[in-house]
Amino acid sequence: MATETATDVFEEHRPVLLGVAYRMLGRLADAEDVVQEAWLRWSGGDRSGVREPRGYLVRVTTRLAVDRLRQIKSRGETYVGPWLPEPCVTDFGDTVPDTAERAVLADTVSFAVLVVLESLSPLERAVFVLREAFGYPYAEIAAMLERGEAAVRQLAGRARKHLDERRPRFDVDPVQRRDLTERFLAAATDGDLEGLMAMLAPDVRLVGDSGGKSRAPLRVLESPAKVGPFLLGAARKSVPDLSFRFLEVNGGPAVLVLSGGKPDSVFQLDVADGRIQSLYIIRNPDKLRSLADA
Known part of the structure; x- marks a missing residue:
C-alpha cells in the first residue's frame, strides 16, 4: 500500500x-x-x-x-473543583444522516454521560x-x-x-433546549431573577469547571435558591466587550461567552419537563482553547 x-x-x-x-x-x-x-x-x-x-x-x-x-x-x-470534559464542537454532518443514530451519538458524548464515564x-x-x-x-x-x-x-x-443508576434522564429535543437556552441567556443578562427562577427545576444543579484557574463554584450548587442568585451575580459582574455565540457542543446547543473576542466560558443546559435540570459552566482556560475559532 x-x-x-x-x-x-x-x-x-x-x-x-x-x-x-x-x-x-x-x-x-x-x-x-x-x-x-x-x-x-x-x-x-x-x-x-x-x-x-x-x-x-x-x-x-x-x-x-x-x-x-x-x-x-x-x-x-x-x-481543583468539579471536573467536566473539555467542550467539543459536534457536527456530525452528512456522515450520520439518520436521526436516531445522531441521537445516540449525541447522547454518548454529552456532559452528563462523560462525567459518569469518568468513574468507570x-x-x-x-x-x-x-x-x-x-x-x-x-x-x-x-x-x-x-x-x-x-x-x-x-x-x-x-x-x-x-450509567443507568447515576445518569439523570433529560429531554433531547434540540429545539426546546435551544429555546430555553435563549430565554435563560436573556433573563440572566437582563437581571430578571424572577424569570430566571421560573426556568429552574426544583432539583436544579450547577456544575462549574474552572480547574482553579478562573472564578467558578468549587462545589456543585443545588436548588434554585443557590443557583439563581449565583447566576444573577455572575451576570452583573463587569466583563469587557462581552458577546455571545451559539454553538452545538457535545451533542447539544450551548453558548460560548466571549470577552474582548476571546473565549471566557461556555455553558450548556440539560432540560427535563420544560425546565433547566442541570447547568454546566466551563471556565478553565485550558479547556476553551479549541473554541477560539469556533
Whole structure:
C-alpha cells in the first residue's frame, strides 16, 4: 500500500477514531495525541494483513486510549473543583444522516454521560463506548480488547448499570433546549431573577469547571435558591466587550461567552419537563482553547 493510499485510508476513518478517543478520555488534546500515535503505527507498520482498516484502526486507538487512561489514573491527578470534559464542537454532518443514530451519538458524548464515564474503569469505558456509541458486536469488542466475549458482556453490563443508576434522564429535543437556552441567556443578562427562577427545576444543579484557574463554584450548587442568585451575580459582574455565540457542543446547543473576542466560558443546559435540570459552566482556560475559532 503506497504512502498516499495509507494516508487517504487513515483520514477517511480519522473522525471515528477521534470520536472513540474523545469519549474515552474526555480531553481533546489527549484524544488527538492518541489518534496521532495510531497514525504512526498505521503508517510505519506492516499493513499487508489488514483486511478491515476501520476495525484495525479502532482497535489500535482503543488500546492506546485504555493505556492513556491508566497512565492518567496512576499519576493520581488532582483537579481543583468539579471536573467536566473539555467542550467539543459536534457536527456530525452528512456522515450520520439518520436521526436516531445522531441521537445516540449525541447522547454518548454529552456532559452528563462523560462525567459518569469518568468513574468507570478503563476497560468498562472502552466497552461502553464501542458498544453504545459505535454499535460494535460483543465478539468484535472482545477481539479488540483481547478478552473473552463473556468477560466483555460482564463489563458492558456493569457499565450500563452504573450509567443507568447515576445518569439523570433529560429531554433531547434540540429545539426546546435551544429555546430555553435563549430565554435563560436573556433573563440572566437582563437581571430578571424572577424569570430566571421560573426556568429552574426544583432539583436544579450547577456544575462549574474552572480547574482553579478562573472564578467558578468549587462545589456543585443545588436548588434554585443557590443557583439563581449565583447566576444573577455572575451576570452583573463587569466583563469587557462581552458577546455571545451559539454553538452545538457535545451533542447539544450551548453558548460560548466571549470577552474582548476571546473565549471566557461556555455553558450548556440539560432540560427535563420544560425546565433547566442541570447547568454546566466551563471556565478553565485550558479547556476553551479549541473554541477560539469556533
